[in-house]
Amino acid sequence: MGEPARYAPPQKRSVTIAGHETSISLEPAFWRALEEAARAAGQPTNALIARIDAERLESPTPPNLASAIRQWLFARGRSP
Secondary structure (H helix, E strand, O other): OOOOOOOOOOEEEEEEEOOEEEEEEEOHHHHHHHHHHHHHHOOOHHHHHHHHHHHHHOOOOOOOHHHHHHHHHHHHHHOO
């Protein structure tokens, strides 16, 4: 019972990117993975989100930010 649910609906959180507040909806597993990635990089979660946002905007067809975060985390998990 102490184990987090495997499936849960997205949770909306407010974040500040480049001085602007925005809301992002991610499932709890993605929030945990994002927070772990930020800790591993030695930076605040908002700073990592800003980095992912800047990278996604360089794409010819940028996805929405939540989708970009999920894809970034997936690619990170697949890296050796």
